[in-house]
Amino acid sequence: MTIDYRLFKVNLSTGKLIKAVWLDPFSPLLDADREKLVNAHIEPQQVSTVGELNLALRKAHVLVIRLGDSADLLKEVLTLIAQLGCAVPVVCRVERRRMEVAVDAMRLGALHVLPCDEWDTACWRVAVDGLFSAEVKSKSYVFVDPVSQHLLALAQRVAQTEVAALLVGPTGAGKEVLARVLHESSLRAKGPFVAMNCAALPEHLIEDMLFGHEKGAFTGAHKEYKGLFEQAQGGTVFLDEIGEMPIQLQAKLLRVLQEKKLNRLGSETSIDLDVRVIAATNKDLRQAILDREFREDLYFRISTFRLRIQPLKERTGDILPLVSQSLSRHAKGTVPLSVNVEAQHMLLQYPWPGNVRELENVVQRAVVLCTGRVITPAHLMFDEAQTMDMHVLSDEALCVSANDRALWSAPTPTPTASFPPEALATSPSADSFMAPASSDSLLVKDLFSAVKSSEHQVILAALQASDNRLDAAKKLGISPRTLRYKLAQLRERGVELSFAD
Numbered sequence: 001m002t003i004d005y006r007l008f009k010v011n012l013s014t015g016k017l018i019k020a021v022w023l024d025p026f027s028p029l030l031d032a033d034r035e036k037l038v039n040a041h042i043e044p045q046q047v048s049t050v051g052e053l054n055l056a057l058r059k060a061h062v063l064v065i066r067l068g069d070s071a072d073l074l075k076e077v078l079t080l081i082a083q084l085g086c087a088v089p090v091v092c093r094v095e096r097r098r099m100e101v102a103v104d105a106m107r108l109g110a111l112h113v114l115p116c117d118e119w120d121t122a123c124w125r126v127a128v129d130g131l132f133s134a135e136v137k138s139k140s141y142v143f144v145d146p147v148s149q150h151l152l153a154l155a156q157r158v159a160q161t162e163v164a165a166l167l168v169g170p171t172g173a174g175k176e177v178l179a180r181v182l183h184e185s186s187l188r189a190k191g192p193f194v195a196m197n198c199a200a201l202p203e204h205l206i207e208d209m210l211f212g213h214e215k216g217a218f219t220g221a222h223k224e225y226k227g228l229f230e231q232a233q234g235g236t237v238f239l240d241e242i243g244e245m246p247i248q249l250q251a252k253l254l255r256v257l258q259e260k261k262l263n264r265l266g267s268e269t270s271i272d273l274d275v276r277v278i279a280a281t282n283k284d285l286r287q288a289i290l291d292r293e294f295r296e297d298l299y300f301r302i303s304t305f306r307l308r309i310q311p312l313k314e315r316t317g318d319i320l321p322l323v324s325q326s327l328s329r330h331a332k333g334t335v336p337l338s339v340n341v342e343a344q345h346m347l348l349q350y351p352w353p354g355n356v357r358e359l360e361n362v363v364q365r366a367v368v369l370c371t372g373r374v375i376t377p378a379h380l381m382f383d384e385a386q387t388m389d390m391h392v393l394s395d396e397a398l399c400v401s402a403n404d405r406a407l408w409s410a411p412t413p414t415p416t417a418s419f420p421p422e423a424l425a426t427s428p429s430a431d432s433f434m435a436p437a438s439s440d441s442l443l444v445k446d447l448f449s450a451v452k453s454s455e456h457q458v459i460l461a462a463l464q465a466s467d468n469r470l471d472a473a474k475k476l477g478i479s480p481r482t483l484r485y486k487l488a489q490l491r492e493r494g495v496e497l498s499f500a501d
Helices: 031-040 052-057 072-084 097-110 121-129 147-158 177-186 203-211 246-257 285-290 297-302 316-330 343-351 357-368 384-390 402-408 441-464 469-476 480-490
Strands: 001-004 020-022 041-047 062-066 091-096 112-115 141-142 163-166 193-197 236-240 276-281 304-306
Touching: 020 052, 020 357, 031 041, 031 121, 041 062, 062 072, 072 091, 091 097, 097 112, 097 163, 112 121, 121 193, 141 316, 147 177, 147 304, 147 316, 163 177, 177 193, 177 236, 177 276, 203 246, 246 297, 285 297, 316 343, 316 357, 441 469, 441 480, 469 480
Parallel strands: 020 041, 020 062, 062 091, 091 112, 163 276, 163 304, 193 236, 236 276
Antiparallel strands: 001 141
16 A cells, blocks of 8 residues: 555635545435535545546545445555555545444555445534645555555554564665654654664764763763664664674663663763664574674564565565655656556566665656656666666567667666567556556566567577677677677577687
């Protein structure tokens, strides 16, 4: 899901109506009920197809949706909202006997839930007053893929306790985002959230940053300094890359966590602590313990509950919502950028070795390269080492413009793949509220196999028609380095090459 709270200022005293998209798959909105909503300063616009929903959401203040026996429709609509790049609060209507659906709706991000048979003007005004205020918040977290939704549900349960949590996952996967979710879902949400990367500071500064110092504690200590633990009183301390913390400092940290007290440098007075510690690492701490790089007792102290964040390639349902979220942050002007189906397919097929951090980079590059309002494959620049397999060298197989070929000839080639329609994700039908379906994995595999075979034939033909490899690379529109990589792939597949390296 995407939790995105964007609150708008609405002055009810002026009589200005709040525009509400009304989605009720079970029954039409009666005139008498519409009148009651108008009395609550709500102007409902009923929609019945995904096309109508797309248009209405762009001008709406709020989306009102009726749920049946489950919250599945809310999940689909939230996914669609994320893909559109909209920021619309959601109010759900649920039958009174379906309390479990109401709970699921709130967990998925609904800002308010009302009974389906509730038409009292005062109740709707209370709901509206809770939705709209002068304050603007921009907290946005993406948990759309089933793997991510399971992790979110588990994190919210852990957040309600005071246990220490250890977040494990690859670099750039979003460990700090999950740490903020833990903080904001806990009873400490109104307290500070203080984060420090243990690998980003010199060893002699980490202790001072964590625990602080008194005035005159050392040369240059002209005034007292409160460390991160004191700054986080009543809140949460997030220690990122804790596996990089020096071994001698780990003992001091362990003592602070056990006693919940600390002494600033240069002070003999103990300070009581009221903080929760969340740590994160991309290292195998078990192996680090065997290598005597990490204390075993500290490991058990910080890992009361472990939460593992999967790499982005294993939660593909998050990719397009993350792209949409990133576009809304980096887009030029007020008109949002969109991503065409071919580019969506490339984004879904890319392995994302750099995870969410790399996705942010790719989106920012696309925003820079795009001169219109639609992101196409020509605007997607991936890292060369990871995109060799995505390059296709035939103009018949790809739509490659002259400008794209110029980019291909640069030191860092730019992939500009364009796939046939049958291999792409299909758009939703006009009478369905389902999110766009992903293409069949077997079809994609066969497509790439066919493209690879064609690519190798083009390479061999270019070599036969050229005096040397440099000339062949120029004819193919790629760098000599890329050609060497392709030739190595051919050798691995058992293709005999009659020319010398």
